[in-house]
Amino acid sequence: MYDLLIRNGRLIDGTGSPWFAGDVALQEGRIAAIGKLGESAARRTIDAAGLIVCPGLIDMHTHSDLTLLVEGLAPSTLAQGIATQIMGNCGISAAPTRAHQFYYGALDPAMTRGLECDWTTMGEYLARLESQGVGTNVATLVGHGNIRVAAMGYEDRPATPAELERMRELTAQAMAQGAMGLSSGLAYAPGPYAPLAELVELGKVVAGHGGIYTSHIRNQTEGIAAAVQEVIAVGEEGGLPAHVSHMQPGAPMHGATARLLQTIEAARARGVDLSCDAIPYTIGSTTLKSMLPPWACAGGDGELMQRLRDPETRRRIIADTMQFGAESGGSRKRTLIKEGKWELIWLGSAEKNLALVGKSFAQIGQLRQQDPHEALLDILLEEEGRPWMLAQDVSEEDFANIARHPVGGVISDGFSLIPQGVLAEGKHHPRSYGAFPYFLRRFVREQGLLTWEAAIHKLTGFASSRFRLAGRGLLREGCWGDVLVFDPERIAETASFDDPYRYPVGIEYLLVNGEVAVERGQVQSRRAGRVLRG
Numbered sequence: 132m133y134d135l136l137i138r139n140g141r142l143i144d145g146t147g148s149p150w151f152a153g154d155v156a157l158q159e160g161r162i163a164a165i166g167k168l169g170e171s172a173a174r175r176t177i178d179a180a181g182l183i184v185c186p187g188l189i190d191m192h193t194h195s196d197l198t199l200l201v202e203g204l205a206p207s208t209l210a211q212g213i214a215t216q217i218m219g220n221c222g223i224s225a226a227p228t229r230a231h232q233f234y235y236g237a238l239d240p241a242m243t244r245g246l247e248c249d250w251t252t253m254g255e256y257l258a259r260l261e262s263q264g265v266g267t268n269v270a271t272l273v274g275h276g277n278i279r280v281a282a283m284g285y286e287d288r289p290a291t292p293a294e295l296e297r298m299r300e301l302t303a304q305a306m307a308q309g310a311m312g313l314s315s316g317l318a319y320a321p322g323p324y325a326p327l328a329e330l331v332e333l334g335k336v337v338a339g340h341g342g343i344y345t346s347h348i349r350n351q352t353e354g355i356a357a358a359v360q361e362v363i364a365v366g367e368e369g370g371l372p373a374h375v376s377h378m379q380p381g382a383p384m385h386g387a388t389a390r391l392l393q394t395i396e397a398a399r400a401r402g403v404d405l406s407c408d409a410i411p412y413t414i415g416s417t418t419l420k421s422m423l424p425p426w427a428c429a430g431g432d433g434e435l436m437q438r439l440r441d442p443e444t445r446r447r448i449i450a451d452t453m454q455f456g457a458e459s460g461g462s463r464k465r466t467l468i469k470e471g472k473w474e475l476i477w478l479g480s481a482e483k484n485l486a487l488v489g490k491s492f493a494q495i496g497q498l499r500q501q502d503p504h505e506a507l508l509d510i511l512l513e514e515e516g517r518p519w520m521l522a523q524d525v526s527e528e529d530f531a532n533i534a535r536h537p538v539g540g541v542i543s544d545g546f547s548l549i550p551q552g553v554l555a556e557g558k559h560h561p562r563s564y565g566a567f568p569y570f571l572r573r574f575v576r577e578q579g580l581l582t583w584e585a586a587i588h589k590l591t592g593f594a595s596s597r598f599r600l601a602g603r604g605l606l607r608e609g610c611w612g613d614v615l616v617f618d619p620e621r622i623a624e625t626a627s628f629d630d631p632y633r634y635p636v637g638i639e640y641l642l643v644n645g646e647v648a649v650e651r652g653q654v655q656s657r658r659a660g661r662v663l664r665g
């Protein structure tokens with residue numbers, strides 16, 4: 132007798148193979164049988180007539196590292212059909228920490244108000260996550276930002292030999308304690324201060340543990356080709372698989388993905404195992420601090436506040452952005468400032484300036500009767516560097532190029548949230564509640580950019596193979612019981628930029644390790660996820 136039988140579904144197995152009609156049986160947390168299972172007995176039966184049955188989705192790029200300690204259930208993630216998420220991206224992970232201080236990088240510190248950091252190492256962090264319980268399966272990369280801060284703070288210079296040795300040790304320790312690889316965030320202090328040689332050295336350590344290197348690259352505008360080459364160099368010289376995160380160019384490089392994908396193909400042809408991914412929205416989201424040139428953030432937030440108070444340094448900050456846009460580092464979105472497109476940049480969170488959250492900097496400038504650039508610097512100062520922002524600066528053409536390409540994945544770049552308490556404050560990006568249903572509705576059902584089989588492969592088998600997640604991401608006998616049942620005619624996001632904390636529709640059932648985590652669209656209260664260690 133099976134524990135659970137899903138009957139009459141349209142089975143898409145996650146490999147990209149065409150669908151077939153069949154049943155899926157689960158037993159003791161795993162997939163026990165697939166095919167025409169006739170009148171087999173089961174404790175519970177789900178009728179999936181008219182529905183797609185596929186592996187539970189895998190989001191290979193989230194930033195839920197700390198939000199999961201605030202609320203471990205991960206309802207905004209489960210509600211999208213996601214059974215497994217990879218955290219620790221963009222150079223930012225929960226561990227290691229320096230002296231029990233969080234490294235926020237691009238994250239919004241307001242989301243973790245009240246959370247105490249009682250760990251130092253990756254092993255301690257994962258143990259805490261495990262003891263609290265998690266709704267999804269989780270795996271993490273170790274952030275290069277954490278490693279560099281722990282070894283040498285926010286110093287804007289190359290590491291000394293002793294500091295580099297310390298970084299190697301910290302990387303090796305995190306890998307030995309379960310990290311799946313190393314991520315870098317070369318737009319967020321201290322990432323921009325690290326030269327290629329440092330990343331190659333740490334890449335070699337990760338290679339020795341069988342991990343992957345992923346990167347939020349150094350430049351996503353004019354210099355994007357060189358920035359992608361840098362990832363290739365880490366993969367090639369470090370001897371490990373490498374992956375370019377959200378490889379989406381800002382102006383004036385829209386359309387550049389066609390060339391970048393050729394570069395990746397050429398590197399693969401000479402034996403470098405490379406891939407990339409993209410976020411399905413044209414609006415992105417990050418920390419407001421990344422609108423500054425990286426030198427302004429050297430030394431940490433205390434020094435940044437001093438610089439923002441000094442009129443001469445403020446003039447230099449403004450002059451840098453107006454002259455170079457994103458070319459002198461930081462976020463791609465700095466180019467919007469250079470171009471004067473303040474109506475495309477919005478404040479995403481704030482405490483003292485709560486009334487301005489959700490407004491564009493064009494509006495904020497008017498309301499504060501200030502030049503928008505001065506307003507941005509003042510808000511950073513008033514809020515001690517914490518706010519988040521949103522900005523519209525990438526093209527759907529580039530998303531489509533990556534999503535259609537065999538080496539391209541699709542990611543949310545979101546957080547696991549719950550629509551109440553500290554995790555429901557501000558106006559964060561709707562991707563945390565809707566990225567995958569949005570992708571499947573808009574690009575698969577409505578535009579036909581990919582077949583259902585190809586799209587599901589991106590979100591399952593492709594992701595599990597890139598991150599070597601054994602027994603996940605495929606409908607196969609013996610695999611873990613992560614299974615999604617959804618309605619291809621109905622699946623859609625309901626979260627919007629005005630109302631970002633709303634659950635999607637069309638997700639009928641999600642099983643995580645054989646347990647029902649979503650039932651008829653409702654997230655259940657059990658935490659069936661596991662901490663996956665590399």
Ligand SMILES: [Zn+2]
Binds near residue numbers: 194221
């Ligand atoms: Zn990210």
